[in-house]
Amino acid sequence: MTTAPHGGPDAQGIPRWDFSTNANACGPCPSALAAVQQADARHYPDPAYTALRESLAAFHAVDAARIVLAGSASEFIGRFTAWMAREGGQRVWLPVLAYGDYAHAAQAWKFERVHDPARAHLAWLCEPSSPLGEVEPFARSVVASGAQVVLDRAYEPLRLSGRCGLEPAALRQVWQLWTPNKAMGLTGVRGAYAIAPERAVAEARALDQLAPSWPLGAHAVALLDAWATPTAQDWLAHSLQTLREWKRQQLSLLDALGWRALPSDANYVCAAPPRPLDAPALRAVGIKLRDTTSFGLPGHWRLGVLPPEAQAALGTALRRAEVFE
Template sequence: MYKPKKHILNVKTPHHGGMKEEEIKKYGYTPSEIIDFSASLNPYGPPQIVMDEIKRTKKQDIHYYPDSNSQHLRKKIAEKNNLNPQNIIVTAGMSELIDLIAQTYVKDKTPVIIPEHTYGEYEPSSKLNGAVIKKASMPNHQLDVNKINRQVEKNSVVFICNPNNPTGDLLSPKDIKKILEKTKETNSLLVIDEAYHDFIENPQTHKEIIKEKNDVIVMRTYTKAYNIPGIRIGYGLSNKTHIKYLLKSKIPWNVGDIPQRVIKTLLTKEADLFMDKTRKKLKENKKHLKNDIESLGLETTTSKANFLTIKVKNARETREKLLKHGLIVRDCSSFGMPQHIRIAVRRKNENKKLVKALKKTI
């Protein structure tokens, strides 16, 4: 039998949250009866403007090939971020962008630095391209700049999730600058994953670091903020040289015309207003949820994102017990945290159901 390249033999498929139909059936539920706390999506989305745009789809919208490099959408995203279109790449979700970065920059034996407890896709994508993975320890389950910098050697690729998934802690602009100084010193590439960027109050714009002399790529997505995982759009911000390299690696027509049109509706004042209202609601919901959980004697990590990570005795068992109540939470064992579960902040009535179920299970 014809064999794959050797790197694939050492790759494990990462685990993700979300509903699994067979598992739900086992407990006697249908997907509509389940409350999903395992995927950190905006419970108030998608906004109506997304649905209206989808309904406007005509035959000609699917009769022709889409704009292969998403030129019009790149221009709109660039305007929103006060950058040039040449500073933007649009991809089929952030997963494609992670793969593109690994394909473009990870060579055989490239050191790839990843925090000890973080998003699971950086490692397999890097390993497929021959990387040597180096984990930066996280004392008290918090990102530590000094621990990260200590692992960086010449010609490394450094992945940082900010705010970090699953712990939710957020590095400051000063922290990012410190890592960037280290990557400059070692001729390395810094990749910042900002999947939860839209849930932060006063987030960084990064215009000051998206410069030709800086080897940094910022990754973002519309999936979480607008609750549109089925649309599959992510984008990257970087200097013109890195975007040019990534575009060379990208497959043609990676993003369809309908997703491109849908995302344009999210670059409007109406979408901004939707997110402003969402942030206020989720901030209030999170405060009450955190207090209610801690009143049960459970510890939570310090999270700046739209989710909380809770310490329990056994994450797998707790998840199974909560499933019996029609609630799915994220078992953090795959993050290297077998005593923690991650829960998305949802609507108030849903959060109360979770707290009530947690009280029974502990």
């Protein structure tokens, strides 16, 4: 069985120092973790997720009919692409560097990738972008193109600087995809949701109809419910202050070791080492980074921001010649 490249645990288990994922390293959020642990797994959730939809809608100040629930961001990406194909979509626009599932879903449904967003039926945006953590430079022209646009906001809650490149009026015209498990430090709980554009309630209903029964289990419902509470949001705001300091320290470490880091507004950074890395050697000492070749950025590694103890372990390993090829 082959799987798409991804960070996190592998055949060797959970890395002791896992820089390869972008989860909030201050987590898990205590209130969200408690909600997940107390979830009633003995019973099915409400198949319509009525209370959850209303909670998320209130959190974002939108109509509940605009909330589309999904098993994960990747599940939504696949379902949305399938819906577009059913509606006659044939061409897709993607950022130059992007999460691989956008292209994977497009290829599965035989979409042609185009470079001019005005020719696209479907377009994907991500801010802060993955893997770079920056503003998408073509976002405004993509929104104005007339395509169905999905803005992946997985890392918006973990933004450490800057601001979204789209104004509120533009945001109301696009689909907004949210995956709070990263911000809550609970990536093992799969669950996501999208907010449909203002005048796309019928389209949101069509996407709901394409979903399997109960796309969210009890634990995902608990996580998303907790995410929308003031307690979790206050914890998140405080965690960002810590992450900013950890990021400053991590960038200083990489610079001292001769790495060239690219700009990033998020809780991760892409950087090029002074010479090629031996990833298996790093993994053998409990450290995992994310090779960005699958994103379209060879020669670089994405590193999530981790606490000083993890940074010290990384520094020690990188100073040893055996982790370089």
